[in-house]
Amino acid sequence: xxxxxxxxxxxxxxxxxxxxxxxxxxxxxxxxxxxxxxxxxxxxxxxxxxxxxxxxxxxxxxxxxxxxxxxxxxxxxxxxxxxxxxxxxxxxxxxxxxxxxxxxxxxxxxxxxxxxxxxxxxxxxxxxxxxxxxxxxxxxxxxxxxxxxxxxxxxxxxxxxxxxxxxxxxxxxxxxxxxxxxxxxxxxxxxxxxxxxxxxxxxxxxxxxxxxxxxxxxxxxxxxxxxxxxxxxxxxxxxxxxxxxxxxxxxxxxxxxxxxxxxxxxxxxxxxxxxxxxxxxxxxxxxxxxxxxxxxxxxxxxxxxxxxxxxxxxxxxxxxxxxxxxxxxxxxxxxxxxxxxxxxxxxxxxxxxxxxxxxxxxxxxxxxxxxxxxxxxxxxxxxxxxxxxxxxxxxxxxxxxxxxxxxxxxxxxxxxxxxxxxxxxxxxxxxxxxxxxxxxxxxxxxxxxxxxxxxxxxxxxxxxxxxxxxxxxxxxxxxxxxxxxxxxxxxxxxxxxx
Amino acid sequence: xxxxxxxxxxxxxxxxxxxxxxxxxxxxxxxxxxxxxxxxxxxxxxxxxxxxxxxxxxxxxxxxxxxxxxxxxxxxxxxxxxxxxxxxxxxxxxxxxxxxxxxxxxxxxxxxxxxxxxxxxxxxxxxxxxxxxxxxxxxxxxxxxxxxxxxxxxxxxxxxxxxxxxxxxxxxxxxxxxxxxxxxxxxxxxxxxxxxxxxxxxxxxxxxxxxxxxxxxxxxxxxxxxxxxxxxxxxxxxxxxxxxxxxxxxxxxxxxxxxxxxxxxxxxxxxxxxxxxxxxxxxxxxxxxxxxxxxxxxxxxxxxxxxxxxxxxxxxxxxxxxxxxxxxxxxxxxx
Numbered sequence: 001x002x003x004x005x006x007x008x009x010x011x012x013x014x015x016x017x018x019x020x021x022x023x024x025x026x027x028x029x030x031x032x033x034x035x036x037x038x039x040x041x042x043x044x045x046x047x048x049x050x051x052x053x054x055x056x057x058x059x060x061x062x063x064x065x066x067x068x069x070x071x072x073x074x075x076x077x078x079x080x081x082x083x084x085x086x087x088x089x090x091x092x093x094x095x096x097x098x099x100x101x102x103x104x105x106x107x108x109x110x111x112x113x114x115x116x117x118x119x120x121x122x123x124x125x126x127x128x129x130x131x132x133x134x135x136x137x138x139x140x141x142x143x144x145x146x147x148x149x150x151x152x153x154x155x156x157x158x159x160x161x162x163x164x165x166x167x168x169x170x171x172x173x174x175x176x177x178x179x180x181x182x183x184x185x186x187x188x189x190x191x192x193x194x195x196x197x198x199x200x201x202x203x204x205x206x207x208x209x210x211x212x213x214x215x216x217x218x219x220x221x222x223x224x225x226x227x228x229x230x231x232x233x234x235x236x237x238x239x240x241x242x243x244x245x246x247x248x249x250x251x252x253x254x255x256x257x258x259x260x261x262x263x264x265x266x267x268x269x270x271x272x273x274x275x276x277x278x279x280x281x282x283x284x285x286x287x288x289x290x291x292x293x294x295x296x297x298x299x300x301x302x303x304x305x306x307x308x309x310x311x312x313x314x315x316x317x318x319x320x321x322x323x324x325x326x327x328x329x330x331x332x333x334x335x336x337x338x339x340x341x342x343x344x345x346x347x348x349x350x351x352x353x354x355x356x357x358x359x360x361x362x363x364x365x366x367x368x369x370x371x372x373x374x375x376x377x378x379x380x381x382x383x384x385x386x387x388x389x390x391x392x393x394x395x396x397x398x399x400x401x402x403x404x405x406x407x408x409x410x411x412x413x414x415x416x417x418x419x420x421x422x423x424x425x426x427x428x429x430x431x432x433x434x435x436x437x438x439x440x441x442x443x444x445x446x447x448x449x450x451x452x453x454x455x456x457x458x459x460x461x462x463x464x465x466x467x468x469x470x471x472x473x474x475x476x477x478x479x480x481x482x483x484x485x486x487x488x489x490x491x492x493x494x495x496x497x498x
Numbered sequence: 499x500x501x502x503x504x505x506x507x508x509x510x511x512x513x514x515x516x517x518x519x520x521x522x523x524x525x526x527x528x529x530x531x532x533x534x535x536x537x538x539x540x541x542x543x544x545x546x547x548x549x550x551x552x553x554x555x556x557x558x559x560x561x562x563x564x565x566x567x568x569x570x571x572x573x574x575x576x577x578x579x580x581x582x583x584x585x586x587x588x589x590x591x592x593x594x595x596x597x598x599x600x601x602x603x604x605x606x607x608x609x610x611x612x613x614x615x616x617x618x619x620x621x622x623x624x625x626x627x628x629x630x631x632x633x634x635x636x637x638x639x640x641x642x643x644x645x646x647x648x649x650x651x652x653x654x655x656x657x658x659x660x661x662x663x664x665x666x667x668x669x670x671x672x673x674x675x676x677x678x679x680x681x682x683x684x685x686x687x688x689x690x691x692x693x694x695x696x697x698x699x700x701x702x703x704x705x706x707x708x709x710x711x712x713x714x715x716x717x718x719x720x721x722x723x724x725x726x727x728x729x730x731x732x733x734x735x736x737x738x739x740x741x742x743x744x745x746x747x748x749x750x751x752x753x754x755x756x757x758x759x760x761x762x763x764x765x766x767x768x769x770x771x772x773x774x775x776x777x778x779x780x781x782x783x784x785x786x787x788x789x790x791x792x793x794x795x796x797x798x799x800x801x802x803x804x805x806x807x808x809x810x811x812x813x814x815x816x817x818x819x820x821x822x823x824x825x826x827x828x829x830x831x832x833x
Contacts, residue, residue, distance in 0.1 A: 046546075140705045140706040141706060142706070143703060143707070186667045188668055189614075189670065191613070191614065198584055202579055202580055343720075343721050346725030409575075409576075410577075452693075457691070
């Protein structure tokens with residue numbers, strides 16, 4: 001069997017002195033950059049590309065892969081501590097991670113995130129190793145109708161992400177949809193809502209909205225509520241130790257989301273974001289105590305953290321075995337491959353087994369390194385919260401500004417950041433939840449494109465969505481999960497009346 | 499506490515250092531004399547890191563310095579946004595400067611024609627074209643068509659049954675290169691069904707059978723052809739390309755469709771650049787194009803040599819614009 005030989009070659013590469021050294025460098029740089037608010041894997045990989053010039057391709061790519069999953073691993077930190085997600089994959093992490101930190105359990109929250117990330121990362125690497133060649137057919141199984149159905153399923157999360165008024169959640173989602181339409185429409189090349197401004201042609205970047213709605217809005221709230229400072233617990237780090245009970249709680253989400261996250265990661269275009277959202281809502285749906293979600297639930301933190309790391313390994317399937325980048329981040333990764341003269345694709349495994357299997361094998365070590373690097377650092381990192389409030393607030397603002405500026409080096413984005421900060425603050429005052437906004441923004445754009453691609457292909461017939469089995473089943477699941485809370489609501493009302 | 503502050507400072511330093519790269523905008527006017535750069539030169543890639551523009555700019559800068567063709571440092575700066583429009587607007591603000599160059603390709607003609615940029619190639623000084631790339635039209639390995647004419651015959655009979663996918667939106671490169679060849683073969687271009695897959699998943703849609711034809715660059719098809727997943731029905735070059743697998747791709751021309759589409763790539767400066775500086779760069783780019791080092795770069799990335807000096811380049815661009823404009827007008831996309 002050629003592939004067993006290949007796997008062995010891979011381990012040889014990964015466990016060589018240089019292999020271990022470069023994995024270490026990669027994950028260290030990745031996790032460090034990922035931790036910074038506003039900077040995610042794209043910035044981390046882009047920073048490292050010039051360094052790889054002239055390096056041995058295998059070692060360089062082992063390092064770059066480490067940068068990539070290291071950045072996802074570290075990305076949870078700023079979500080948990082500062083409510084400032086640096087990548088779309090860690091937005092869901094903030095839902096329960098930030099409340100947990102605010103309750104004085106920052107250390108524990110970071111430890112849960114690190115362990116879930118480790119489990120998600122490791123389980124998915126095993127899956128990757130066993131299934132990568134076979135899964136390349138799964139990666140292309142989704143046509144536009146199936147993507148539409150998948151996004152639809154993800155959107156049904158809106159009803160479960162809303163605390164309080166469902167109507168307000170829906171309004172918030174609709175605004176998110178509207179913002180997603182800004183820019184050049186890919187299917188017609190027409191400009192939408194750009195008002196002739198060249199800076200809006202490519203639409204609004206995710207980071208601008210995430211940092212505005214989450215980080216800046218949080219900062220405004222902190223400033224307004226400054227009187228309460230003396231009584232809150234947020235500056236406490238709490239114990240790192242995870243109790244047996246908590247570990248037990250984590251076990252379910254970690255097992256399920258390792259698999260689900262990996263599978264969603266395999267689909268080009270779905271990736272860590274959708275995996276983390278779907279991970280979050282499935283765990284909430286099957287939880288016996290869904291009311292705890294959003295208020296610092298252990299499960300609500302473990303689920304998206306496991307899922308986004310598992311999805312990151314999954315994303316290597318289409319990248320390595322088909323040469324198809326499934327996201328902005330993997331597109332930059334593909335660029336890193338090409339710079340080194342390596343063309344990922346169906347032939348990579350046979351032509352360069354040392355690269356194909358070397359990267360995968362190195363991910364085992366990488367994940368162990370990440371856990372070992374991150375756990376002891378937690379007490380130091382969470383000390384960020386001990387920084388006096390006025391200083392911390394300034395730092396959050398500064399990093400949000402740097403993160404947004406680093407996207408395009410364009411000052412226009414900074415005005416947008418400010419605008420979304422104000423919008424986010426107003427939404428809080430009037431109790432419009434921000435998660436449905438950001439979910440609709442992320443999924444809305446892709447969903448619309450998939451919908452219109454489908455209709456072009458079918459010459460306008462909606463039947464295309466029910467003819468394809470994958471699309472049909474996803475639509476049914478989505479529809480059921482949308483109706484379920486409504487039915488429960490109606491039933492409860494009836495009971496009340498009786 | 500101190501450690502953290504240290505880390506923060508370090509990062510701020512890195513970010514600032516990368517953000518504040520050299521901003522040069524003064525002008526040297528000495529038209530009769532020979533001109534030579536006296537400070538670092540900036541090349542803008544009007545797109546993010548890792549793409550075609552970025553790679554071309556970085557490779558040119560690298561060879562310029564390493565082969566000692568230009569002594570002054572050359573920095574590559576990414577100015578992404580608006581399909582190039584943001585970077586062009588930046589260069590347009592550097593009038594007369596001989597230190598701000600940028601790399602460009604057909605989008606500088608297409609994007610303004612689509613009404614998405616107020617600046618077009620006329621607003622800049624073409625310095626030299628360097629390389630050419632070509633489009634390829636691929637179908638699945640098991641598709642019923644074996645050449646472009648079979649495909650186009652079916653498109654004439656039943657345009658609704660065939661969907662073309664590309665990475666860029668209608669009116670931009672992937673679309674226009676297909677439309678141009680199809681039109682020459684007598685297909686009613688208004689009936690072509692074209693979908694955009696901006697996330698670069700066009701290949702997925704081809705492989706899983708959602709669409710029939712993938713319009714892309716030649717180099718993007720090679721791996722999949724070698725793996726026996728897709729076949730290339732035609733490429734848009736004048737003659738067959740050199741190289742393993744590449745030389746197997748038939749041109750549209752040899753199939754009796756008398757037209758081509760070149761994805762040229764070259765360098766520009768701001769408007770009103772001093773003529774001595776234009777002359778300087780023209781010669782240096784020629785030297786670069788002829789160097790062994792750049793030949794290796796071309797080979798590595800599968801680019802073809804296509805040098806044009808400033809005046810030839812300008813004339814070529816004007817002709818290209820006329821061609822494409824009439825095509826866009828026919829499609830109803832012209833602005």
